[in-house]
Amino acid sequence: xxxxxxxxxxxxxxxxxxxxxxxxxxxxxxxxxxxxxxxxxxxxxxxxxxxxxxxxxxxxxxxxxxxxxxxxxxxxxxxxxxxxxxxxxxxxxxxxxxxxxxxxxxxxxxxxxxxxxxxxxxxxxxxxxxxxxxxxxxxxxxxxxxxxxxxxxxxxxxxxxxxxxxxxxxxxxxxxxxxxxxxxxxxxxxxxxxxxxxxxxxxxxxxxxxxxxxxxxxxxxxxxxxxxxxxxxxxxxxxxxxxxxxxxxxxxxxxxxxxxxxxxxxxxxxxxxxxxxxxxxxxxxxxxxxxxxxxxxxxxxxxxxxxxxxxxxxxxxxxxxxxxxxxxxxxxxxxxxxxxxxxxxxxxxxxxxxxxxxxxxxxxxxxxxxxxxxxxxxxxxxxxxxxxxxxxxxxxxxxxxxxxxxxxxxxxxxxxxxxxxxxxxxxxxxxxxxxxxxxxxxxxxxxxxxxxxxxxxxxxxxxxxxxxxxxxxxxxxxxxxxxxxxxxxxxxxx
Ligand code: NAD
Numbered sequence: 001x002x003x004x005x006x007x008x009x010x011x012x013x014x015x016x017x018x019x020x021x022x023x024x025x026x027x028x029x030x031x032x033x034x035x036x037x038x039x040x041x042x043x044x045x046x047x048x049x050x051x052x053x054x055x056x057x058x059x060x061x062x063x064x065x066x067x068x069x070x071x072x073x074x075x076x077x078x079x080x081x082x083x084x085x086x087x088x089x090x091x092x093x094x095x096x097x098x099x100x101x102x103x104x105x106x107x108x109x110x111x112x113x114x115x116x117x118x119x120x121x122x123x124x125x126x127x128x129x130x131x132x133x134x135x136x137x138x139x140x141x142x143x144x145x146x147x148x149x150x151x152x153x154x155x156x157x158x159x160x161x162x163x164x165x166x167x168x169x170x171x172x173x174x175x176x177x178x179x180x181x182x183x184x185x186x187x188x189x190x191x192x193x194x195x196x197x198x199x200x201x202x203x204x205x206x207x208x209x210x211x212x213x214x215x216x217x218x219x220x221x222x223x224x225x226x227x228x229x230x231x232x233x234x235x236x237x238x239x240x241x242x243x244x245x246x247x248x249x250x251x252x253x254x255x256x257x258x259x260x261x262x263x264x265x266x267x268x269x270x271x272x273x274x275x276x277x278x279x280x281x282x283x284x285x286x287x288x289x290x291x292x293x294x295x296x297x298x299x300x301x302x303x304x305x306x307x308x309x310x311x312x313x314x315x316x317x318x319x320x321x322x323x324x325x326x327x328x329x330x331x332x333x334x335x336x337x338x339x340x341x342x343x344x345x346x347x348x349x350x351x352x353x354x355x356x357x358x359x360x361x362x363x364x365x366x367x368x369x370x371x372x373x374x375x376x377x378x379x380x381x382x383x384x385x386x387x388x389x390x391x392x393x394x395x396x397x398x399x400x401x402x403x404x405x406x407x408x409x410x411x412x413x414x415x416x417x418x419x420x421x422x423x424x425x426x427x428x429x430x431x432x433x434x435x436x437x438x439x440x441x442x443x444x445x446x447x448x449x450x451x452x453x454x455x456x457x458x459x460x461x462x463x464x465x466x467x468x469x470x471x472x473x474x475x476x477x478x479x480x481x482x483x484x485x486x487x488x489x490x491x492x493x494x
Contacts, residue, residue, distance in 0.1 A: 001334045006110060009100040010332050014046040017194070019055055019218060020201050022062040023211020029054040034191060034218070039107035039340035040330060042376035048194055051219025056186070056227040059215035063157045063184035064233045066212030073154050073182030077133035084129030084180060087207035091122040091168075091200060098168065100332065102196030106164050107340030107378070108294045109331045116294075117196060120460070121172035124476070127460050128176035131478060135181070140489075149490040154182035155260075156235035158484065159228040161221070161249070163241040164193035164342050165297040165400075170240045170264075171197045173464075173475035175204075175214065178238070181484040186215045186234070188225050190241075192343050194218050221245060230256045238483060240264040240299070242398075243469050262473035262483050264299070265466055266398035267426030270419035271302030271455060272409075272441065275311045277431035278453060284318035287404075290429070290455030292326055292382040295341050296350075296402035300427035300464070302455050304388075304395060306418050309408040316386060316406055320366045323382040323404075329372060341378040341401065350380055350401030353394055357385045357405065360392040367402070390421050398424070412437060416444045425467035429455045448474070 016033065018025040027033075032050035037043065049055070066072060072080065091098065095118035103113045140148030160174040167189050178185050189197045194216075201216045217224050225245075229237060229252030237259055239249050246263040253259045271290060277283045290302040307315050331339025341347040347370060354368045367383030380402055388395050388405035395405055409415045419428060429451035430441035442450045448466045449458055458464065458476075465474030473483050 001110065001114065003334050005096060006100055006332055006334065009097055010104060014101065014104065014195065016046055017048045017198050017218070019049050019051060019059065020198065020214070020216040021055070021059045022215065023205060026055075028052055028219070036105060036195065037343070038104050039342055039378045040104065040332065040375070042344070042378070045104055046195070048218040051217045051224040053223060053227045055219070056217050056224040059186045059217045060157065060228070060231050060233050062212040062215050063186050066210065067154070067156050067184040071210045072179070072184065072213040080180070080182070081129045081132055083208040084125055084132070087204050087209065088122040088126040088129065090203040090207055091118050091125065094199075094203065095119065095122070098196050098199055101199060102168060102193070103331050103339065105195045106167070106193035106342050107331050108166070109336045109339035110334060111337070112293055113331070116166055117168040121168040121200060124169070124172040124176045124460055128180035128481075131481070132180040135481060145494050147490075147492040147494055149492070151488040151490065152485045153488050155484055155486050156183060157233055158183045158185045159231065159234040159237045160185055160187040161225050161228065161237070161239045161241065161245075162187065162189055162197070164190035165294060165299070167193045167197040168200055170475075171200065173480065174238050177480045178484045179209070179214065181481060183484055184213050186217065186228060188217055188219070188221075188228055191218070191220060226252065229253070232257045234259055236260045236262070236483065238262045240475070242266055246471065260483070263471040264464070264473075264475055265426075265469060265471040266400065267299055267301070267424045267466065267470050268304055268396065268398050268422045269300055269302050269424070269427040269447070270304045270306050270445065271428065272306040272415050272419060272430045272445075273308065273311070273315055274430065274432040274434070274437065275308045276433045278433045280311065280315060281318060283431045284315060285322045286455050287319050288322035288326065288382070291404045292323060292338055292402045295338055295380060297342060297400055298456075300449060300456060302427070302429060303399060303404060305404055305406045306409050306415055307406060309410050312406075312408045316365065316384065319404070320384055323366055323384060326382060328379055328381060330375070338382060338402065341380055344378050346401065347378040347380055350399055350403060353397070353399045353401070353403060354383055354385065357388065357392065357394040360394075361387055361389065362392070362394065362405070363387045390418060396422055412440065416441070419445045423469040426470035427451070
């Protein structure tokens, strides 16, 4: 990464952003805008359109028309593949610009942002472009006077709602399979991180995606998000975000057309360290990175450290050293390992959780406070709390910040019970040199992703989806495609 190129990009003013509807940039119907605050310094970076109900309805109508006239679904697979491959190339060609814009908007450290945002988005779009002409229907095992065909059809109009932590990456997890299968999409990004996603959508048009196939509407969840959720013209709703919003989306579906709803929600993921872990120093460093990168604003963050009692003090010291060695600061400096918290609201919520943890018997061994306040930005020191017990708030509630709660355990069974003691089931890890124990942990910890002797980094070839209140369905891998197709049977008498 070249710091001078990053500095040149960050010096550029950011233009006002509008919706992308029917292939055009359009302002809100009532002219409303929202200020975009940069978490780096708390200053206004630019504005986005504050969408109205009418804006969202226009976007849905555009997507519906684009689907119904088959301007995209009706193209030969090879043509759709070409457009999506070109789109992935354009994302890569503009990677630094997209990453810097995104970091100015959401505060993720640039090293991680470059890989996780344009890097991962391009890889995802390319993956589904490559897959799209390899997904066929089936011929059923019928009596010989019957031909039973199972077609895989696009669903129609997909409504996608995404959060602020990785807008391009999570956006691509929805857009890649949805568009590859021939659907039209209306996407609603987060109020506090939409700019890089809007730019990425423009690149789709540059690559040749027909107007109306991808629409992006910005604004408040309770206004444009609700309109999307309640629409009778949206066939599938795919969502990444908090459980509270996920619950609402299910209600919207029930109150409208019973559209399918797929939810990728939060977690309280257990990172279980046994005394026989192959390399405890390495485990401590990866444990720190697994909770503190992107200031803990990662759905799969290992926010509960379950550590075997015999190594508790030694291991907590090693994780504390690793945390304190991590460079927190301006996310656009290449050396920064932990950038800014996305918003002041989120920063205050994180600090509130630390106060509650202390009131409930926890001890802060490092961090626990806002730092770099003179920058005007939203920074928090990586925080480790010991003395956490199974039922206290920081063991049960997702914080979505740089806060690690530590709990000791003595037996494998106790580790599993603690690991499974929340309503969530998104990710987890076990560190052990014992192969049988590792497999037992994979089997017994109730979660969508279980890491062994590492944390994070699972690529696009494998699904990411939660169990329990972490959601349903999966993003990533070929399995994600199932959300974006209908099966249709043709039963033909010969
Ligand atoms: P959020 O639920 O507050 O917002 C997510 C999106 O929903 C935003 O675009 C928001 O505007 C919209 N929204 C809010 N209210 C709405 C409503 N009434 N109707 C329709 N849409 C509405 O979540 P967030 O704070 O942006 O993101 C953080 C959450 O996302 C965390 O819980 C995190 O764990 C989760 N997350 C999960 C994954 C995963 O893959 N499982 C990945 C990243 C983040």
